[in-house]
Amino acid sequence: MQRWRGGLSSLGLTLLVCCGCARHEDKSDPNYEGKALSAWIADMKSEDAGVRSKAALALGEIGSGDNPGIDALRGALKDSDPPVRIHAAFALARISPQNAQEAVAVLIEVLQEEMPDQRRYAARVLSRLGPRATAAVPALINALKDQDAGVRSESAAALAQIGPDAKAAVDPLISVLKDEEARVRLNAARALYRISKERTKLAVGVFRDHLKDPEAKNRYITAKMLCDVGPDAKDAVDDLTKALDDESEIVRDAAQEALRIINPEGAKRRPSTP
Numbered sequence: 001m002q003r004w005r006g007g008l009s010s011l012g013l014t015l016l017v018c019c020g021c022a023r024h025e026d027k028s029d030p031n032y033e034g035k036a037l038s039a040w041i042a043d044m045k046s047e048d049a050g051v052r053s054k055a056a057l058a059l060g061e062i063g064s065g066d067n068p069g070i071d072a073l074r075g076a077l078k079d080s081d082p083p084v085r086i087h088a089a090f091a092l093a094r095i096s097p098q099n100a101q102e103a104v105a106v107l108i109e110v111l112q113e114e115m116p117d118q119r120r121y122a123a124r125v126l127s128r129l130g131p132r133a134t135a136a137v138p139a140l141i142n143a144l145k146d147q148d149a150g151v152r153s154e155s156a157a158a159l160a161q162i163g164p165d166a167k168a169a170v171d172p173l174i175s176v177l178k179d180e181e182a183r184v185r186l187n188a189a190r191a192l193y194r195i196s197k198e199r200t201k202l203a204v205g206v207f208r209d210h211l212k213d214p215e216a217k218n219r220y221i222t223a224k225m226l227c228d229v230g231p232d233a234k235d236a237v238d239d240l241t242k243a244l245d246d247e248s249e250i251v252r253d254a255a256q257e258a259l260r261i262i263n264p265e266g267a268k269r270r271p272s273t274p
Helices: 007-011 037-043 049-062 070-076 082-095 097-110 116-143 149-176 182-195 197-210 216-243 249-262
Strands: none
Touching: 037 049, 049 070, 049 082, 070 082, 070 097, 082 097, 082 116, 097 116, 116 149, 149 182, 149 197, 182 197, 182 216, 197 216, 216 249
16 A cells, blocks of 8 residues: 655655754864765865755754854855755755845745746745745745746745745635645645634635545645644534545545544544445
C-alpha cells in the first residue's frame, strides 16, 4: 500500500531539507557537517553554483547574529544563479533579522524568473519565512495567477504562513477556490481561514467537498487540513465520519485524527469497514 508522508508537504508546504541536526558549536570556528565556518564562507566564492548553494544553506544552519558569513550571504543575493540567491536569502533571513527585508526583496524578484521551478522555490522559501515575508504579499497575490499550478499552489501556501498580515489576499484567494487544480484550491482554502477567521466557514466548505475527491491523496490532505482548523470545523464532522469508511487506510486514519481534534465525542465511534 502506498503512503504519502510529510503531512501537508505534498501541497507545497514542504520545508527546506536542512534540519541543523549536524551542527556543532566551536566558539573559535563553528562548524556544520564537520566543516568549519571559514571553509563554508570560502565555498561561497566557488565557481560551482551547487557548491555556493550548499554553502549558503550551511551558513544559515550555523546561525548566530555575529556570524561572519552574513557578509558573504549578502553578497550572494546578487549571484547570477537564482537558486544561490534563493538559498542565500533564506539563510540571511534566518540568522539576521535586520537583513530579512533585503532577503525578501530578492525572493520577490525571483518570483518573476522565467523558469517555473525557480518561481515555485522562491514562494516555498517565502512560506518558510512566515510573517517575516509580509512585504511579499502583493507579489504572492500576483503569483496566484501564474500559469504554473505549482507556483499558484506554493504562493497560496506562503500566504497561509504569513497569516493575518496578508489580509489583502482574501478576495484573490476566494477567486482561486475555483482553480482547476485541487492542490491550489486546498492551499487557498487553508490560507483563507489562517488569514481571516471570518472566512473559516467558506474554507471548511471547500474541505468538505474535497473529502469526496476521486484522488485518495487529496482526501488525505483535506482531512489533515481539517485537523489544523480544529473545533471551528464542526460542519465537517458528518463528512469526516463517512470518511472513516474510506477505501484508503491513510484517509481513514486522518479522518479519525481530525474527529478527535474537532469533535472527541464523534471520534469514539468508528464504523467498521465491510
